[in-house]
Amino acid sequence: MLLSSVILVLQETLEAAMLVSVLMAVSHQARQKISWLPWGLCGGAILASVYSINMQTVSEWFEYVGQEVVNALLQTCISTTVILLFWAVFRTRPVASPAREPIKRRHVPLFQLCAALAVTLTITREGSEILVYLAGFFQLSDDFHAILTGSAIGFSIGVSVGFLLFYGLMSLPGHWGFTLCVVLMSLFAGNMLSQATLLLTQADWLPSSPELWDTSAWLPENTISGQLLYAMIGYEATPSWIQFASYLAGSASILAIAVKTGYWANRSHFSA
Amino acid sequence: MLPFFCLALALCANSLFAAVPVIEIEIRDHLFYPAEIVVPAKTKVKLLIINQDPTPEEFESYELNREKVIDGNSKTVIFIGPLAPGEYPFFGEFSPRTAQGMVRVE
Numbered sequence: 592m593l594l595s596s597v598i599l600v601l602q603e604t605l606e607a608a609m610l611v612s613v614l615m616a617v618s619h620q621a622r623q624k625i626s627w628l629p630w631g632l633c634g635g636a637i638l639a640s641v642y643s644i645n646m647q648t649v650s651e652w653f654e655y656v657g658q659e660v661v662n663a664l665l666q667t668c669i670s671t672t673v674i675l676l677f678w679a680v681f682r683t684r685p686v687a688s689p690a691r692e693p694i695k696r697r698h699v700p701l702f703q704l705c706a707a708l709a710v711t712l713t714i715t716r717e718g719s720e721i722l723v724y725l726a727g728f729f730q731l732s733d734d735f736h737a738i739l740t741g742s743a744i745g746f747s748i749g750v751s752v753g754f755l756l757f758y759g760l761m762s763l764p765g766h767w768g769f770t771l772c773v774v775l776m777s778l779f780a781g782n783m784l785s786q787a788t789l790l791l792t793q794a795d796w797l798p799s800s801p802e803l804w805d806t807s808a809w810l811p812e813n814t815i816s817g818q819l820l821y822a823m824i825g826y827e828a829t830p831s832w833i834q835f836a837s838y839l840a841g842s843a844s845i846l847a848i849a850v851k852t853g854y855w856a857n858r859s860h861f862s863a
Numbered sequence: 864m865l866p867f868f869c870l871a872l873a874l875c876a877n878s879l880f881a882a883v884p885v886i887e888i889e890i891r892d893h894l895f896y897p898a899e900i901v902v903p904a905k906t907k908v909k910l911l912i913i914n915q916d917p918t919p920e921e922f923e924s925y926e927l928n929r930e931k932v933i934d935g936n937s938k939t940v941i942f943i944g945p946l947a948p949g950e951y952p953f954f955g956e957f958s959p960r961t962a963q964g965m966v967r968v969e
Contacts, residue, residue, distance in 0.1 A: 658932065
């Protein structure tokens with residue numbers, strides 16, 4: 592039980608840890624306070640608890656596919672808030688501006704709100720599963736001590752990976768740290784949309800589409816590298832056409848905003 | 864745009880009105896019953912999963928691209944397919960050592 596709880600909690604923690612660390616790096620590079628972080632963490636903890644307590648009721652909605660529909664909605668909202676956040680970030684000041692902060696003052700509340708919401712919703716999505724798991728086995732299993740220890744280890748590893756990523760991003764020279772944040776968050780936004788379409792297919796709200804490729808022989812999803820890639824960029828060994836198209840749409844929106852708002856010309860504003 | 868809309872509508876209508884075979888799977892003592900199910904190829908199937916245990920379980924399959932939490936003493940629905948012939952393992956993520964099963968597509 593110890594090992595399986597380590598793996599389970601680590602899987603759920605990695606995605607949220609990655610989002611928080613990249614958003615922290617973006618805030619630092621865009622000279623923004625991280626006041627969104629406590630709001631996001633508290634909001635996430637509260638909503639995840641509410642969701643996990645009501646998981647059974649939610650599951651029964653829409654003829655037993657409520658869980659898929661709610662999770663797809665959460666993931667679409669996460670993707671949208673991340674895209675909006677970068678819209679605020681990319682509305683940079685002109686290069687010659689003497690201002691210290693690259694983000695225009697009127698876009699700062701939007702940046703803070705989107706960052707807090709993205710973290711809240713991600714923790715709600717991932718945290719609720721951990722809470723259902725822990726609550727379900729609490730007092731009902733002789734292995735609860737092992738489950739709790741395993742969960743704590745998994746959580747700690749996930750948070751440590753997040754810190755490593757943050758310091759890694761901060762240590763990159765010039766604008767490269769920020770550029771990597773943009774790329775990672777573009778893939779994250781695409782991944783969230785892709786997972787949303789997968790859930791709607793599982794609920795039979797979207798038609799299933801043919802498999803686009805199969806890389807399970809090269810890089811199976813159940814290996815450590817497969818799991819890490821899944822958390823980082825949403826790797827799927829056998830994605831469908833709909834998943835791929837939604838992944839592309841989510842990723843391309845942030846990159847398109849970067850090009851359209853002239854971020855590239857102002858990228859020197861963003862450095863650690 | 865109109866052809867795409869019609870196609871989407873047709874696909875949705877198809878998914879709404881076509882009779883989907885239902886296969887029941889029970890979870891008891893962290894085991895799946897039956898542990899192996901056989902489904903026809905190129906056919907969408909509705910899995911009705913009934914968790915008889917007081918503890919929750921998470922149905923997961925990398926091969927089927929499916930993942931869903933099932934509370935203790937409750938039931939749920941997961942749609943799979945249409946699938947190509949082959950074997951598609953699944954497992955209970957909360958008890959991965961015991962809860963293992965297989966969808967055989969023929």
